[in-house]
Amino acid sequence: xxxxxxxxxxxxxxxxxxxxxxxxxxxxxxxxxxxxxxxxxxxxxxxxxxxxxxxxxxxxxxxxxxxxxxxxxxxxxxxxxxxxxxxxxxxxxxxxxxxxxxxxxxxxxxxxxxxxxxxxxxxxxxxxxxxxxxxxxxxxxxxxxxxxxxxxxxxxxxxxxxxxxxxxxxxxxxxxxxxxxxxxxxxxxxxxxxxxxxxxxxxxxxxxxxxxxxxxxxxxxxxxxxxxxxxxxxx
Amino acid sequence: xxxxxxxxxxxxxxxxxxxxxxxxxxxxxxxxxxxxxxxxxxxxxxxxxxxxxxxxxxxxxxxxxxxxxxxxxxxxxxxxxxxxxxxxxxxxxxxxxxxxxxxxxxxxxxxxxxxxxxxxxxxxxxxxxxxxxxxxxxxxxxxxxxxxxxxxxxxxxxxxxxxxxxxxxxxxxxxxxxxxxxxxxxxxxxxxxxxxxxxxxxxxxxxxxxxxxxxxxxxxxxxxxxxxxxxxxxxxxxxxxxxxxxxxxxxxxxx
Numbered sequence: 001x002x003x004x005x006x007x008x009x010x011x012x013x014x015x016x017x018x019x020x021x022x023x024x025x026x027x028x029x030x031x032x033x034x035x036x037x038x039x040x041x042x043x044x045x046x047x048x049x050x051x052x053x054x055x056x057x058x059x060x061x062x063x064x065x066x067x068x069x070x071x072x073x074x075x076x077x078x079x080x081x082x083x084x085x086x087x088x089x090x091x092x093x094x095x096x097x098x099x100x101x102x103x104x105x106x107x108x109x110x111x112x113x114x115x116x117x118x119x120x121x122x123x124x125x126x127x128x129x130x131x132x133x134x135x136x137x138x139x140x141x142x143x144x145x146x147x148x149x150x151x152x153x154x155x156x157x158x159x160x161x162x163x164x165x166x167x168x169x170x171x172x173x174x175x176x177x178x179x180x181x182x183x184x185x186x187x188x189x190x191x192x193x194x195x196x197x198x199x200x201x202x203x204x205x206x207x208x209x210x211x212x213x214x215x216x217x218x219x220x221x222x223x224x225x226x227x228x229x230x231x232x233x234x235x
Numbered sequence: 236x237x238x239x240x241x242x243x244x245x246x247x248x249x250x251x252x253x254x255x256x257x258x259x260x261x262x263x264x265x266x267x268x269x270x271x272x273x274x275x276x277x278x279x280x281x282x283x284x285x286x287x288x289x290x291x292x293x294x295x296x297x298x299x300x301x302x303x304x305x306x307x308x309x310x311x312x313x314x315x316x317x318x319x320x321x322x323x324x325x326x327x328x329x330x331x332x333x334x335x336x337x338x339x340x341x342x343x344x345x346x347x348x349x350x351x352x353x354x355x356x357x358x359x360x361x362x363x364x365x366x367x368x369x370x371x372x373x374x375x376x377x378x379x380x381x382x383x384x385x386x387x388x389x390x391x392x393x394x395x396x397x398x399x400x401x402x403x404x405x406x407x408x409x410x411x412x413x414x415x416x417x418x419x420x421x422x423x424x425x426x427x428x429x430x431x432x433x434x435x436x437x438x439x440x441x442x443x444x445x446x447x448x449x450x451x452x453x454x455x456x457x458x459x460x461x462x463x464x465x466x467x468x469x470x471x472x473x474x475x476x477x478x479x480x481x482x483x484x485x486x487x488x489x490x
Contacts, residue, residue, distance in 0.1 A: 011474075012476070013481070014477075014478035014481050014482075015478070015481050015482060015485055052473070052474075056467070056470070057469050057470060057473050057474065058470070058473065058474040059466070059470055059474055059476070081452070081453050081466065081467045082236055082263070084467060085452060085467070100448075102420075102423065102424055102427060102449060103420035103423070103424065104420055104421060104424040105424060
């Protein structure tokens with residue numbers, strides 16, 4: 001489903017006197033349908049950078065990121081913005097560590113938007129959004145409220161619902177179980193295993209080892225590129 | 236996606252100051268493109284040139300009209316004014332400058348409809364009333380003068396008066412500038428949902444990268460009249476390459 005190779009990424013920090021941080025050097029990853037690969041390695045090894053590069057969020061300096069879209073392979077590293085937007089609509093899902101949402105938009109509408117972007121009927125989208133929120137333990141009385149006032153764990157569950165409400169050929173997960181209690185963590189593990197059975201290729205970063213062992217088919221260990229001692233974890 | 240508006244090699248100087256220095260860009264249908272930069276970067280001049288309010292000293296602006304792509308200069312002033320009246324919209328930062336404060340809210344909305352050919356008074360009134368509701372203003376206020384409205388309401392009235400002719404392209408110049416933060420959120424939410432529902436293409440000028448992140452598909456960063464960086468909004472803001480973009484992103488106070 002996704003095959004990346006020869007990935008280089010160096011950050012040039014102009015505000016810090018032009019310091020150059022080489023984070024990825026010749027990184028590679030291949031994930032098949034229904035397979036889950038967990039990224040491992042010390043802080044600063046480039047796990048988040050790789051995940052963000054695979055989403056097209058960080059622009060790599062070199063390499064190819066071949067993604068299956070319908071029956072063709074597209075190189076995300078060379079794709080124009082329209083192609084990347086289209087890939088993110090229905091092919092490439094991404095769960096970030098934090099929810100970033102519009103101030104006044106209700107939790108249910110945030111989740112339904114994933115489905116509306118795929119031209120689903122609004123009534124059906126709302127129903128499925130509500131069902132996914134409930135599955136992740138967000139009580140119906142909260143569905144109509146904007147998540148700005150929710151707790152960190154609740155916001156993260158809205159964030160998860162937003163991705164898990166729809167099917168994705170490829171799903172990228174950045175700490176999906178962080179800030180969740182054990183019951184919700186179990187539910188997320190179940191969700192991940194369900195989408196794997198349905199054929200989704202999953203790539204994740206999980207520091208929570210118990211969850212990791214229950215979803216991972218393989219682990220890919222990254223090591224810090226060159227001898228940069230400065231750890232670079234994106235905010 | 237189909238191109239809608241295209242700029243090629245725009246250059247414009249005010250005295251010795253280059254406001255635009257060889258700027259080219261492409262806006263597609265249904266796309267939201269934000270232009271960010273500090274004051275004096277040339278972003279408002281760019282908006283004025285793209286919207287046909289200012290003729291560039293060199294370069295041209297092409298509007299793709301069905302199958303034909305004609306420059307604004309070749310279309311001529313009358314044709315451009317006709318586009319501005321109906322198929323394009325312009326939302327200014329200061330609604331007081333854009334609206335007529337001495338005629339009613341309904342009159343402000345109806346005026347643009349009449350300028351693009353509507354004549355039936357009852358229909359115009361009904362449409363105006365529907366649009367007040369769409370921008371969350373009580374339709375009972377239809378016959379009130381805008382001077383009795385708050386700043387946020389005035390901005391929403393301007394948006395209604397702009398969108399009433401169902402334009403395909405809307406230019407916005409700092410649409411949430413000068414408003415309270417709580418009012419800003421409401422306007423942003425409104426713009427976002429209307430743009431989505433109506434399938435508008437938007438060229439948005441803002442110095443607020445938070446606004447750009449919430450609304451725009453793509454982002455252009457301008458400095459000294461030049462485009463220094465462009466790309467998907469999240470790419471440019473999360474992985475800024477240019478020194479100036481890094482400074483812009485680093486200068487924002489986290490909420």
